[in-house]
Amino acid sequence: MNTLGQQFGGDWTEQKLDCVSKYLSAYTKIMNNQPFNFAYIDAFAGTGYRKVMLDENTNEIMFPELDSQEVVNFRQGSVRNALEVQPPFKKYIFIEEDQDNYFELQKLTQEFTEYNIECKHIDANVYFTDVCHKNWNKHRALVFLDPFGMQVEWSTIELIAHTKAIDIWLLFPIGTVNRLLKRNGDIRQSIRNKLNRFFGEDSWYDVFYNLIYEHSLFGENENWEKIGSIFTEIERYFMGRLQTIFTKVATNPLALRNSKNVPLYLLCFAAGHPKGAPIAVKIAEDILFKELQRGYLPVQRD
Numbered sequence: 186m187n188t189l190g191q192q193f194g195g196d197w198t199e200q201k202l203d204c205v206s207k208y209l210s211a212y213t214k215i216m217n218n219q220p221f222n223f224a225y226i227d228a229f230a231g232t233g234y235r236k237v238m239l240d241e242n243t244n245e246i247m248f249p250e251l252d253s254q255e256v257v258n259f260r261q262g263s264v265r266n267a268l269e270v271q272p273p274f275k276k277y278i279f280i281e282e283d284q285d286n287y288f289e290l291q292k293l294t295q296e297f298t299e300y301n302i303e304c305k306h307i308d309a310n311v312y313f314t315d316v317c318h319k320n321w322n323k324h325r326a327l328v329f330l331d332p333f334g335m336q337v338e339w340s341t342i343e344l345i346a347h348t349k350a351i352d353i354w355l356l357f358p359i360g361t362v363n364r365l366l367k368r369n370g371d372i373r374q375s376i377r378n379k380l381n382r383f384f385g386e387d388s389w390y391d392v393f394y395n396l397i398y399e400h401s402l403f404g405e406n407e408n409w410e411k412i413g414s415i416f417t418e419i420e421r422y423f424m425g426r427l428q429t430i431f432t433k434v435a436t437n438p439l440a441l442r443n444s445k446n447v448p449l450y451l452l453c454f455a456a457g458h459p460k461g462a463p464i465a466v467k468i469a470e471d472i473l474f475k476e477l478q479r480g481y482l483p484v485q486r487d
């Protein structure tokens with residue numbers, strides 16, 4: 186990609202960025218009065234901009250298609266939103282694996298010369314393996330994990346949680362996970378391995394499938410069958426997984442839906458530091474609740 190911005194997202198992207206931006210403002214105000222070096226780490230940073238398509242008549246955002254001739258408008262991505270937060274973070278770390286996106290990101294260091302910005306051209310999972318093993322006593326960070334799909338491995342989330350110094354906003358790809366969970370439970374080994382790495386264990390299979398016994402003329406058959414209310418169950422299971430490693434987790438993740446009202450992602454929040462987690466989670470839950478009140482539906486609608 187060699188254009189200024191990236192193309193992704195419907196208006197759920199606005200919801201996601203709104204929630205995170207509101208939290209960042211609260212975070213820096215609180216941290217500014219504390220004796221820590223506090224950083225914003227955008228682990229799937231993009232370019233700083235994103236392209237959106239606007240409907241010529243209504244001026245509303247359309248789901249972007251690469252060949253569309255509609256009006257293109259540039260909106261700020263998560264990185265630029267973070268750079269606007271006042272008071273600012275002490276340090277900004279932007280991680281991006283794609284070479285062209287990384288090239289765009291680096292220009293931010295010339296634009297925001299007064300800020301301490303570090304851009305890393307690296308796989309985010311590799312980056313955290315290194316940085317989470319350092320001493321975090323005098324450091325705190327807010328990490329935004331905003332992948333397109335299942336690029337965040339459980340081992341990475343675990344390392345982040347173990348620092349007890351990092352809070353995360355995480356985009357959980359519930360739509361992708363649901364698609365991989367085939368109705369008859371016949372899942373290829375490579376996909377099982379991928380889900381194992383993603384959830385950090387293999388017991389997800391027993392959570393999402395029931396063994397059904399069917400009687401026929403030829404005897405009894407055993408078949409695996411995907412459980413009902415699958416979106417609710419995936420949410421419950423993943424929240425449970427987060428709660429095993431973080432001090433506190435927001436209990437109302439926001440379902441981000443496509444135009445057909447199908448959940449694509451869950452926007453989740455979890456906090457690490459034992460002392461700070463209750464207030465951090467309270468702030469995040471308030472933000473998520475208000476976003477839901479703006480007219481979007483909770484995930485329990487499958």
Ligand SMILES: C[S@@+](CC[C@H](N)C(=O)[O-])C[C@H]1O[C@@H](n2cnc3c(N)ncnc32)[C@H](O)[C@@H]1O
Pocket residue numbers: 191193202228229230231232233234235261262263264280281282283286307308309310331332333336
């Ligand atoms: C959804 S976009 C991020 C959008 C960004 N948060 C924003 O609001 O502008 C995901 C980005 O992650 C990058 N990416 C994908 N896999 C990655 C990985 N393993 N490590 C770091 N970056 C990755 C992609 O190149 C892409 O730019």
